[in-house]
Amino acid sequence: MATEVRVPTLGESVSEATVATWFKQPGDAVAVDEMLCELETDKVTVEVPSPVSGILDEIVAKEGETVGVNALLAQVAEEGKAGAEEPRPRKTADQDTIVAGGGEESKMVDVMVPALGESVSEATVATWFKKEGEAVAQDEMLCELETDKVSVEVPAPAAGVMGKILVGEGETVAAGSKLAEISAGASAAASAPAPAAKEEAAPAQSEAPRKDVEDAPSAKKAMADAGIGRDQVQGTGRDGRVMKDDVARAVAAASASTTKTSAPAPAPRAAVPADDAAREERVKMTRLRQTIARRLKDAQNTAAMLTTYNEVDMKAIMDLRNEYKGVFEKKHGVKLGFMSFFVKACCHALAEVPEVNAEIDGTDVVYKNYVHMGVAVGTPQGLVVPVVRDADQMGFAAIEKKIAELGARARDGKLSMAEMQGGSFTISNGGVYGSLMSSPILNPPQSGILGMHKIQERPMVVGGQIVIRPMMYLALSYDHRVVDGKGAVTFLVRVKEALEDPRRLLMDL
The missing domain is CATH 2.40.50.100 (RNA polymerase II/Efflux pump adaptor protein, barrel-sandwich hybrid domain)
Incomplete structure (x- = not known):
């Protein structure tokens, strides 16, 4: 007896899909809930699991075909009951x-x-x-x-x-x-x-180009509607198959190129001198780098981003750290760095200016009654932002340990998805690379990010006297849709005050 595999419900207003990939072939053994094929719709990709354990007996809808909701995709026979016309053993x-x-x-x-x-x-x-x-x-x-x-x-x-x-x-x-x-x-x-x-x-196989790749029917229709040829679209489907999303990207790219009339078009790549081209290297962007580029650009396009600046005298923290770093490391097994002071100072300021710790969700503003602190980390693969959860409930030692652990895991590429999700505010330290001042970009959907910079000795007026102090510029980029200028400046001043007099953190001032 064979069990039918049918197209599942595809979502509101979606009535058809394209069969993108079959993961199993007739005669293959399948387990219950094992993925049989993948369907593509205008909005999402849908995986179709096997309803029973057995043998994939017949594939009715081939790759590239368009199918409606509840259409028959395949049939799965119980083990030992597959069609007699298939003599080969199933394993x-x-x-x-x-x-x-x-x-x-x-x-x-x-x-x-x-x-x-x-x-x-x-x-x-x-x-x-x-x-x-x-x-x-x-x-x-x-x-x-x-x-x-x-x-x-x-x-x-x-x-x-x-x-x-x-x-x-x-x-x-x-x-x-x-x-x-x-x-x-x-x-x-x-x-x-x-x-x-x-x-x-x-x-021998690679010498002969594939000629049997069939583009998705929805892609063919989209190309015909847009009036573009197959050679203008880069296929990302299996074996280079063109999917509907590929056509949309090609149309968008063509549209963008035709609207750039305000400035002269850049020289085509073919105009690069041969000796220069020989010294160039083209490397495909990693998925992580593509995501970083997309998210940062989306933040600029979506948020009303503004940056306010201040500077902080780091002498008090440096003196306190030098006095206690040996005892601190001996007791807690971790070095006392600057990041724990900045995390504590930001948590203190966020309690007073909660809108910096909020985010926009549609027409609502969601205020977070917790601080999940994102700490930006540069890795060989690109920038990642692991999250110290409930940082406002942690002490200096716990914060230092967690940051050290997440930083090591980030550099080794071992971070889990859960460790990079749910952040409510971010700190980015460009000072470790020598940056004196910069304007950090928001990490959406967050509404604030603090930029730390290089500590540099500068002449300052203290008590009417010119003295040399270790100074650091601070930058707070914020979403002006949520945070007013007064709130942003107040937040940064509170961070500055807490860092210049760490006793304020202990007394909640």
Whole structure:
């Protein structure tokens, strides 16, 4: 008996979708809730799980076809009851036993994309650390995935030999999809010949361009409506297939280029001298870098961003730190830095000026009765902002420990999605790179970000006398839609006062 797999409800006002990718083929074993295929609509991507365990018996709607709600996609037969016309045995990839060349028994184990975090549905395969035919140990890192926010390492689920790699570097994969197979229990010597044969055949295959890639029907219609040719659109679907979103991007790019009439058009790339072109290097932006670029530009386009400045005399903090840093480290096992003072000072100021800790949600202003402090960290992959949750409830030692832990995890690319979500205010320290003054960009949807800068000795007038003081410029960028100028200036003054006289933090002044 076969169980039908049908198109699920696609959402309000959405009546059809395009079959983008089949993760399983007829004859493959499937588990209940295992992803069978992915559908694309005008608004979202929808994954279709298997309703039962068994064998994928028939695919009715092929990749690239448009299907309506409740249309039949495929049929799944219970194990042992598949159609008799398919004599080949069905084997579950993670259970069936095979015999390696040396007579040893092994079983195929699937390598799947792990959970990528809340609101993250896909990732890009950045690097494969293993090749087909190489031996792997259990929990050894096989590949690294890049999402919009973090890098995710995929460990080997079992020891054995790397089998077929299904997704190459640079390709996009959905959460829960299959990346590769491992021949568990096999030895590299027994399994190496097959990958070698594949490698020899690869050049011949790559020489012949693919001619059977069928663009999504919705994309064809969109190209016809927009009056643009296939050569004007860069396909991002499987095997270069053009999807509807690709057409929308191409139309938007063409529209933007035609509106730039106020200034002379830049010289085309072809005009670059040959000797200069030979010394250039073109590198595709990582997903993280693309997300950083998009979010920062969105912040500029959306928020009414304004920056106010002040300066702080760091002598009191430096004296206090020098006096107690040895005792502090001995007791708490962590060094006393400047960040804990700034976090405490900001928490103190946010309590007095709560709108700096708020955000806009539609026509509402959401005031946060807590402080989840984002601390911007520069990494080799780009800027990330891990969050110290409930920083207003933490002491100096707890803050220093948490910042040190998050900073190390950020630089190693080990941050989880949860550790970078939910921040209500951010501190960015450009001073570690030597910045004397800058205007930080908001981290949306937050309404405020404090920029720290380089500590520099300058002549200051104190008590009618000119003295040399270690000074730092502070910058508060804020969303003027939520925060008035008075509130922003008051916030920055309170931070300055708390830093110049840390006793105020202890006395809540």
